[in-house]
Amino acid sequence: MRNFCRSCTQSRPQLLSSPLVFRSSPYLFFKARYLSSTQNNALSRFDGAPILKYVRQKVEERSKLLSLISDDFSNAEDVSLAKRIKDLEPLETAWKEWSNTRKSLQETLPLLDDADPAMRALAVEEHASLLETLTNLLDSTFPTLLVPASDTAHLSALVELKAGVGGSEASLFLAELVRMYTRAANTLGWRATTMSSNMLEGGNGMKDAILEVKGDKAYDALRWESGIHRVQRVPATEANGRVHTSTVAIVVLPLSEENDSHAGKDELFSPDEIKIEVMRARGAGGQHVNKTESAVRLTHLPTGITVSMQDERSQHQNRRRAFQVLRARLMDRKLSREVMERRAVRRNLVRSADRSEKIRTYNYAQASLPPMLIFYSVIAHTKLQDRVTDHRLGLSLMNLMSVMEGDGLQEILQALEERYRNESLEEVLTQ
Amino acid sequence: MIPAPSTRQLVVALKRSVGARAAELELKWMRQAVEQPPIPASLHPTPTFEEMLARRVAGEPLQYILGSQPFGPLDLIVRPPVLIPRPETEDWTIRLSERLRPTKSKPISILDLCTGSGCIALLLCHLLPPGSAHATGIDVAESAVQLAKDNGAFCGITVLDNGPPLCADFPKWDSNTFTPLLANIRDPAFVIAANLRPPYDILTANPPYIPKSQYDTLPGSVKDYEDPRALIGDLDSGSAQGLSFYHMIAALVGDKSRPILKSDGIIALEVGDGQAQEVARILHEQAQVHHIEIWRDPWDKERVVVGRSSP
Numbered sequence: 001m002r003n004f005c006r007s008c009t010q011s012r013p014q015l016l017s018s019p020l021v022f023r024s025s026p027y028l029f030f031k032a033r034y035l036s037s038t039q040n041n042a043l044s045r046f047d048g049a050p051i052l053k054y055v056r057q058k059v060e061e062r063s064k065l066l067s068l069i070s071d072d073f074s075n076a077e078d079v080s081l082a083k084r085i086k087d088l089e090p091l092e093t094a095w096k097e098w099s100n101t102r103k104s105l106q107e108t109l110p111l112l113d114d115a116d117p118a119m120r121a122l123a124v125e126e127h128a129s130l131l132e133t134l135t136n137l138l139d140s141t142f143p144t145l146l147v148p149a150s151d152t153a154h155l156s157a158l159v160e161l162k163a164g165v166g167g168s169e170a171s172l173f174l175a176e177l178v179r180m181y182t183r184a185a186n187t188l189g190w191r192a193t194t195m196s197s198n199m200l201e202g203g204n205g206m207k208d209a210i211l212e213v214k215g216d217k218a219y220d221a222l223r224w225e226s227g228i229h230r231v232q233r234v235p236a237t238e239a240n241g242r243v244h245t246s247t248v249a250i251v252v253l254p255l256s257e258e259n260d261s262h263a264g265k266d267e268l269f270s271p272d273e274i275k276i277e278v279m280r281a282r283g284a285g286g287q288h289v290n291k292t293e294s295a296v297r298l299t300h301l302p303t304g305i306t307v308s309m310q311d312e313r314s315q316h317q318n319r320r321r322a323f324q325v326l327r328a329r330l331m332d333r334k335l336s337r338e339v340m341e342r343r344a345v346r347r348n349l350v351r352s353a354d355r356s357e358k359i360r361t362y363n364y365a366q367a368s369l370p371p372m373l374i375f376y377s378v379i380a381h382t383k384l385q386d387r388v389t390d391h392r393l394g395l396s397l398m399n400l401m402s403v404m405e406g407d408g409l410q411e412i413l414q415a416l417e418e419r420y421r422n423e424s425l426e427e428v429l430t431q
Numbered sequence: 432m433i434p435a436p437s438t439r440q441l442v443v444a445l446k447r448s449v450g451a452r453a454a455e456l457e458l459k460w461m462r463q464a465v466e467q468p469p470i471p472a473s474l475h476p477t478p479t480f481e482e483m484l485a486r487r488v489a490g491e492p493l494q495y496i497l498g499s500q501p502f503g504p505l506d507l508i509v510r511p512p513v514l515i516p517r518p519e520t521e522d523w524t525i526r527l528s529e530r531l532r533p534t535k536s537k538p539i540s541i542l543d544l545c546t547g548s549g550c551i552a553l554l555l556c557h558l559l560p561p562g563s564a565h566a567t568g569i570d571v572a573e574s575a576v577q578l579a580k581d582n583g584a585f586c587g588i589t590v591l592d593n594g595p596p597l598c599a600d601f602p603k604w605d606s607n608t609f610t611p612l613l614a615n616i617r618d619p620a621f622v623i624a625a626n627l628r629p630p631y632d633i634l635t636a637n638p639p640y641i642p643k644s645q646y647d648t649l650p651g652s653v654k655d656y657e658d659p660r661a662l663i664g665d666l667d668s669g670s671a672q673g674l675s676f677y678h679m680i681a682a683l684v685g686d687k688s689r690p691i692l693k694s695d696g697i698i699a700l701e702v703g704d705g706q707a708q709e710v711a712r713i714l715h716e717q718a719q720v721h722h723i724e725i726w727r728d729p730w731d732k733e734r735v736v737v738g739r740s741s742p
Contacts, residue, residue, distance in 0.1 A: 314501030
């Protein structure tokens with residue numbers, strides 16, 4: 001079930017900014033906008049889309065290139081020309097489909113006012129179908145062809161969670177977030193395992209945790225989860241029913257598949273840059289001792305990054321895991337650096353994840369509010385309902401429980417992905 | 432959920448005995464083992480969490496309670512009183528495997544003395560390419576030979592019951608093979624008695640090396656649960672440095688009338704704290720082993736003596 005609430009009346013490309021609640025699916029709204037306009041108006045709105053102008057330019061560029069290429073492939077630059085032409089081919093195909101569909105649409109227009117009701121009904125049906133095709137080309141096909149394919153699509157993800165302010169309440173919430181991501185990962189066909197966790201002394205909470213999420217596009221989908229997650233609720237332990245605010249800091253790192261770890265060939269670091277330490281003294285060791293002492297700490301000397309791993313009973317496993325985390329941290333630095341460099345050479349609208357930014361708030365209904373407060377809450381239309389607000393999207397989902405169960409999170413991930421795509425598209429169009 | 436008082440008391444007792452941090456991890460591993468037993472119930476009946484906790488507090492090694500010990504990428508079955516595989520051994524076995532370059536067309540034979548759980552031989556078989564390694568494991572304890580067999584099957588390594596394969600038959604095997612055998616290496620005729628097929632390319636061993644004098648000072652979890660035959664390295668009251676087995680192995684390797692190792696074959700022996708130099712000397716002087724290296728373990732102790740046999 002969709003339970004989408006948006007403040008912004010335009011589905012793209014602007015950022016949705018205010019967390020006010022507005023019940024409507026962006027898709028339905030988008031469609032309604034075209035259908036409610038007069039028919040000609042619909043077409044002219046289509047024609048004015050900046051993306052069309054851009055696609056037309058590209059198609060024209062292609063025909064120009066075609067005229068430059070020699071018939072017998074005799075020029076030195078023919079090969080690169082041919083490649084350029086080939087690259088633009090899918091766009092050309094889509095453009096042809098666009099033009100044909102547009103033409104057909106225009107032809108159905110007069111029939112919409114036909115005297116014969118049967119003919120009219122047919123025309124309405126035809127018209128709707130063509131409009132749908134155009135919308136699809138405009139919203140999906142063209143953007144997909146224009147935005148460069150993600151070069152991180154093959155990467156899995158490491159989700160690092162650290163309890164922030166709020167003491168044990170933050171730790172409890174951290175454990176709930178681990179559960180949320182684990183369940184969401186399962187729903188999305190990924191494999192999630194808790195690679196490392198520090199339980200709260202004698203409680204159910206976790207002080208920190210690292211979750212490994214393996215699967216196609218896991219990193220691309222989860223990367224926007226980096227940032228501060230805030231929970232507002234009355235802790236179970238709070239006697240006088242006051243709402244506490246606690247935070248959990250999340251960093252999502254790109255996890256590449258392990259290339260042969262013992263071969264030591266790695267573009268991110270060389271083996272002699274790593275200091276490997278085993279924790280604690282073992283006395284004589286060997287046959288003298290059978291206590292499990294498997295903790296490992298790695299230090300990447302050039303950056304000073306350290307990774308400790310102790311969750312596995314095998315030192316070998318802990319070492320493997322520690323290397324995975326280290327590689328992910330170094331890969332993350334590399335990607336960030338690349339984004340910064342790109343930003344320096346051209347105008348870059350695409351945001352990178354700001355890890356200190358408060359990105360989301362999880363509000364729990366206060367069942368135990370004193371009656372007077374409930375009264376005020378009703379008047380103010382706030383506080384009473386469970387909800388999750390993503391501050392970047394200005395999106396509030398009223399089904400907090402569904403989000404915490406992992407299903408609802410998908411909606412947020414999709415919306416964030418869409419936002420990213422739109423920003424990338426806009427960047428292409430303004431180049 | 433508040434645990435029952437007895438459980439809580441046990442948790443406190445465990446923390447007192449192994450430290451809060453270690454206890455936290457051990458409790459987690461016990462819970463994991465209850466939820467997902469690492470070993471099928473037919474091979475190791477999983478105790479309840481409370482039973483595990485009580486046994487651990489009583490001093491039993493965690494590995495025996497859980498029934499398993501990871502060893503490199505393998506999960507091995509452990510069963511008292513067979514020696515629990517140690518992380519030091521895991522480390523050097525992986526290192527040794529990286530040094531070997533056998534292929535199916537150029538396979539190697541491995542003899543692992545004092546094989547115990549079979550850990551060294553099995554990890555080598557697992558890490559080396561299929562069909563490139565054929566290992567024989569020798570132990571004096573029936574419990575060890577049985578466990579080594581079970582481990583071979585559990586790890587998906589081909590276990591041969593009818594004695595070690597002939598060198599000439601190696602090319603027939605698409606997989607690596609492991610043959611655990613009951614034999615006493617103190618018996619001068621054991622090579623013939625066990626129907627071994629020397630000479631071997633590799634000889635490995637983690638022989639008992641704890642001096643008798645140190646045995647009484649060992650932690651209870653070692654002394655009270657693990658087979659003293661896998662630990663004590665002194666066979667007679669005469670020597671007391673825990674080196675009896677190295678002398679025996681050196682004699683075996685040095686006997687050129689019946690060479691146990693091929694010329695330039697590799698010998699790798701785990702040693703106890705402070706024994707490496709002496710073992711290197713024994714191998715060099717008594718068995719003419721050359722190109723001797725001493726490898727350190729992750730805790731920076733001299734742990735393995737590696738060398739090559741002379742022609």
